[in-house]
Amino acid sequence: MDNMIQVYIHPTYKTCQSILNRSSEKISHLTDLVLSIINNVKNNGDTAVKTYTRKYDHVDIKHIQVTEEDFQKANMKVSSHLRKSIEIAYKNIECFHKKQIHEESKIEVSTGVFCWRKSVPIEKVGFYIPGGSAPLLSTVLMLGVPGKLAGCKNIVLCSPPNKNGEIHPSVLYTAKYVGINQIYKVGGVQAIAAMAYGTESIPSVYKIFGPGNCYVTIAKQIVSQKGIVSIDMPAGxxxxxxxxxxxxxxxxxxxxxxxxxxxxxxxxxxxxxxxxxxxxxxxxxxxxxxxxxxxxxxxxxxxxxxxxxxxxxxxxxxxxxxxxxxxxxxxxxxxxxxxxxxxxxxxxxxxxxxxxxxxxxxxxxxxxxxxxxxxxxxxxxGVSVDSFVKKITFQKISKKGLQNLSECVNVLSSEEGLIAHKKSIDIRLKNEFHE
Structure with a gap:
């Protein structure tokens, strides 16, 4: 440990810039490999997923999805101390995240013009739970609690298996505790690709959450750039x-x-x-x-x-x-x-x-x-309840409200050369109708 940590006293601007830079040099070299894995999973589904699981996790997986029997085995291996700690953490995370839920009211922005927003849960979300250096059961709580509070109907969870072809029992127990049942024994880039495109076993989702190594981070960015899914953030x-x-x-x-x-x-x-x-x-x-x-x-x-x-x-x-x-x-x-x-x-x-x-x-x-x-x-x-919902805006305009705003919109749309916009208002005001 001697002299391992570098000390910089009153660093120059150039030195500060080098300290700020933590992008790994090898990341750019990994993109081609990550892209090839994504494309293989996209084209070959479960077969590709199992091949990469054999290659990177050193285990043959017959059934990718976790079964009820797997849950029961995991349940038996989790100590009462761990159960109690999961319960305490769950309650605190739930308490903090519950306060993030606010119902918005309708606003009359001007006479006869009503606008409001509605929070709608994202229907299908995917969680990536790393399992390499440690079984991150805490991440299951951090994603599962706000996801459930937001009201997401379908939650898919992927986590790499160990050499026995199992996901760590604490991860499975925590997922079940939170209420997540669709769990798959797959990790790395192949998990991100599977959740993005779907395979015979793993359903596709609309948004992917969860941290990971540089391979996983690149994979998340690639699938989001392609417009296949959205992601929570680049979390490396x-x-x-x-x-x-x-x-x-x-x-x-x-x-x-x-x-x-x-x-x-x-x-x-x-x-x-x-x-x-x-x-x-x-x-x-x-x-x-x-x-x-x-x-x-x-x-x-x-x-x-x-x-x-x-x-x-x-x-x-x-x-x-x-x-x-x-x-x-x-x-x-x-x-x-x-x-x-x-x-x-x-x-x-x-x-x-x-x-x-x-x-x-x-x-x-x-x-x-x-x-x-x-x-x-x-x-x-960071992730919050808002990460799991879409905000949809609504408006309801009365004839009086339309009349009040018509001149404003007509001037603005004419300036942009969008005459059909103007006519869509004029036609309503010339026509007698009942609301």
Whole structure:
């Protein structure tokens, strides 16, 4: 761990730009491979899915869909402690997301002109639940709870099988607990392609949700660009940025850096501070101590070769830089944390103070952990109930309302040279009719 984390003191503009860039060099080289898998699944359905499952997950799958027997087996393997924890997390996530549901009222924007919006659930949605480095049962909750609250009728869930051809029991138990029954033993690009185009076993959906590695992220972007489905957001490897001054406890800072590092070898880890060399050394010492008590040492070592500590002269500079990073997770751990929280413009989810680690939001505080990465927090939000609905607008205009707006619309449509627009109003006003 010695000298693994690079430290940049008062970095130049050029250095800052290089730190901001976390796009993987290999991503552009992966597009052709991802596209070939998508096309194969599109053309050959289940046969292609099973071939890729054999190739990448090293298992032959006879029946892609999870059966009632699979659910029962999983049920027996889940401990009472885990069940209780799932229940607590579920309740908190449900509580937070329920408050996002608002019924909108009809608005009379001018005399006789009534407009309103209606939230309509997306009928068919697909969830991708990674299973490579860890069985992400928490993501089942984060997608399943708002999806069910929104009223989505058909929810399809895909997750890669292990070498025994099974999805992890905790994932299956959680899915069943939330009320998801259509589950398929398929991962990676092939899962995204199957949900986009449909196969003999896996139904197609209208929108795909869920995080994944760079292959999955590229696959989601490709199918959305083709107009086949929409996606929640480009959600790739985990990211955490910590903004710290001397209020921050080095032990806590180190633990937060490590906790987000164990997700994925491509995780993006950054500590932004105004602190001096001695405080930074304390963080490094803590990293070393805590590292040796963790199991995923290979992943952690790979990540810490790319991780960075950036030192600025003021918290204003720190915050300006962080807003350019637009991190998935942001921890603000400094004096006057409320003031600095108001300065956040670009971030997926924000954690304030010494006692708000990212892990609490990852599982059970109630906020959603499916969040934008790669700087997409500049324009994307994390998953919410709104992610699962479409907003359809309605209007009902009386004859008086039409008369009142006719001159305005006629002038505007004439300016655009759209005379039929004007005539569609004139014909109604010349014609006597009853509403």
């Amino acid at each position: 490897p985990s990211e955490v940025v910590i903004m710290a001054d001397d209020e921050a406890n080095p032990k806590y800072v180190a633990s937060d850096l490590l906790s987000q590092s164990e997700h994925d070898p491509e995780s993006y880890i950054l500590l932004v501070t105004i602190n001096n060399k001695s405080w930074i050394e304390k963080v490094k010492e803590e990293l070393k101590k805590q590292f040796y008590h963790l199991s995923k040492k290979k992943i952690l070592l790979k990540i810490f070769r790319k991780s960075k500590i950036v030192v600025f002269s003021s918290l204003e500079e720190c915050m300006n830089f962080i807003n350019q990073v637009a991190p998935e997770h942001l921890i603000i751990n400094c004096n006057n944390v409320s003031y600095w929280s108001e300065k956040v413009i670009n971030a997926g989810s924000v954690f304030l103070g010494n006692y708000s680690p990212v892990s609490i939001g990852d599982y059970a505080s109630g906020t959603n952990h499916v969040l934008p990465t790669y700087g997409y927090a500049k324009s994307y939000s």
